[in-house]
Amino acid sequence: xxxxxxxxxxxxxxxxxxxxxxxxxxxxxxxxxxxxxxxxxxxxxxxxxxxxxxxxxxxxxxxxxxxxxxxxxxxxxxxxxxxxxxxxxxxxxxxxxxxxxxxxxxxxxxxxxxxxxxxxxxxxxxxxxxxxxxxxxxxxxxxxxxxxxxxxxxxxxxxxxxxxxxxxxxxxxxxxxxxxxxxxxxxxxxxxxxxxxxxxxxxxxxxxxxxxxxxxxxxxxxxxxxxx
Amino acid sequence: xxxxxxxxxxxxxxxxxxxxxxxxxxxxxxxxxxxxxxxxxxxxxxxxxxxxxxxxxxxxxxxxxxxxxxxxxxxxxxxxxxxxxxxxxxxxxxxxxxxxxxxxxxxxxxxxxxxxxxxxxxxxxxxxxxxxxxxxxxxxxxxxxxxxxxxxxxxxxxxxxxxxxxxxxxxxxxxxxxx
Numbered sequence: 001x002x003x004x005x006x007x008x009x010x011x012x013x014x015x016x017x018x019x020x021x022x023x024x025x026x027x028x029x030x031x032x033x034x035x036x037x038x039x040x041x042x043x044x045x046x047x048x049x050x051x052x053x054x055x056x057x058x059x060x061x062x063x064x065x066x067x068x069x070x071x072x073x074x075x076x077x078x079x080x081x082x083x084x085x086x087x088x089x090x091x092x093x094x095x096x097x098x099x100x101x102x103x104x105x106x107x108x109x110x111x112x113x114x115x116x117x118x119x120x121x122x123x124x125x126x127x128x129x130x131x132x133x134x135x136x137x138x139x140x141x142x143x144x145x146x147x148x149x150x151x152x153x154x155x156x157x158x159x160x161x162x163x164x165x166x167x168x169x170x171x172x173x174x175x176x177x178x179x180x181x182x183x184x185x186x187x188x189x190x191x192x193x194x195x196x197x198x199x200x201x202x203x204x205x206x207x208x209x210x211x212x213x214x215x216x217x218x219x220x221x222x223x224x225x226x227x228x
Numbered sequence: 229x230x231x232x233x234x235x236x237x238x239x240x241x242x243x244x245x246x247x248x249x250x251x252x253x254x255x256x257x258x259x260x261x262x263x264x265x266x267x268x269x270x271x272x273x274x275x276x277x278x279x280x281x282x283x284x285x286x287x288x289x290x291x292x293x294x295x296x297x298x299x300x301x302x303x304x305x306x307x308x309x310x311x312x313x314x315x316x317x318x319x320x321x322x323x324x325x326x327x328x329x330x331x332x333x334x335x336x337x338x339x340x341x342x343x344x345x346x347x348x349x350x351x352x353x354x355x356x357x358x359x360x361x362x363x364x365x366x367x368x369x370x371x372x373x374x375x376x377x378x379x380x381x382x383x384x385x386x387x388x389x390x391x392x393x394x395x396x397x398x399x400x401x402x403x404x405x406x407x
Contacts, residue, residue, distance in 0.1 A: 011391045015365075015372075039398075045407040046398045049347045050366035058261035059275055066253050066282045072246075163293050166380060176312075179305060180288045213296075214380035 006033070010040045014047050127154065127193075133208075133220040140165055140182060140210050146200075146222035153196040153206070153224055157181050161212065168209040171199045200224045234298035241289055253282060256299070259368060260306045266363040267310040269352050277313055281306045300377045303368065307360050307378065314356050346406035350397050358393035365390055 009026040012018050018026065030037045127147035134143045142159040159165055159182035168177045178194050200206055203226035210218040232240070232251065240248030260281050264274035284305050285292075292301060351359055364375045372383045372390075379386065401407045 007391060007395075008387070011387070011394065017372075042398045042402065042407060043394055046347070046394055046401060047366065049343050049401075049407070050362065050397075053266075053344055053347065053367065055258065055262050055367070056265055056271075058257050058278065059271070062261060062275055062278060063253055063257050065275075066257065066279050067250060069279055069283055070249065070286050164291055164296070177308065179284075179308065180291045180301070182291075211380055214376065214382070 006036050130224045131222040139217040144208055144220055146224055153200045155194045157192045163212050166211040171206045172204040174199055235294050256302055263306045263363055264310045266367055273313050277309045280309050304378045311356055343406050350400040354393055354396045358389050361389040362393045
């Protein structure tokens, strides 16, 4: 059976990613290994079948329903502070220097898979803050608070960053996420609240991971008393 | 008439230009709908995801950093919303390392079925995170790097997931005599 190196060559060939020497190596492999040859043919057929699936036209009314659902006035904001070249460069340099030193709290649990990023923006209804973590002078600054309202737990973010921050939230095997937080005109700008339906009923810690362009730039752990 | 690029349209949208907003919807409604459809295999759910995706895009347009590709951002939101929709169908689906199974109904004999249908069914039987990589590569024709940007993953992980997904699809299709 083809080992992982040979498999990688076969897949890379299908994706048109092989250079000359790799192509020669694959040719030698295929000549010497009939199983690898059969696998390659199978995978080529699978990929051809995938590529042959046609795009589907969306329902006729989709465009209109999207436009109807959008607010009449589009979000009109002054350019964010990071878009000024000098400030942007300063913020990026500061972010790079500080990214490795951000410490919010030590996290014991496993890190959630980044593919699980998904979230719900929600409105807090008379919330009571139960825990707050202030974020240091790293790539992400500001604070994150855990609150409880009638609907359950939620998080409130007030972040300032040099680029959009994606946030992963994990607790007791549940994960969700929110994209594009943290780039505001100034600290203390508009807040974002995120409902955590079903989270923290047994008083588990709520772990928050901050990512920029796919790279972790910080973590925080917040705790709520048991839901009674 | 020359069409504006994404960055120009986004800038116009931020300045309150409704026509630019409509152009972005026109440009991306089909790919966003198709991403969702391939992940969910349900036209109604895909339509809902497309609508939510655009709502979130415009809600956060003020935060969008134009140094990143707009399509990476909108596809990321579409994929996350699709995964949310899948999660609400079946909690914890595909998150525990086991192979997910979201195909409706019992297995059927392949005889008489088209390869296209067989591959669509096989796609729904692999974990959503593997399916997402296949969708971005084979339906959106994106590079490894773009896929990594969208999924917030290193290229190495993208390749590893793509290779695993293809091999699982191959095993399923062989099992059913479809290839």
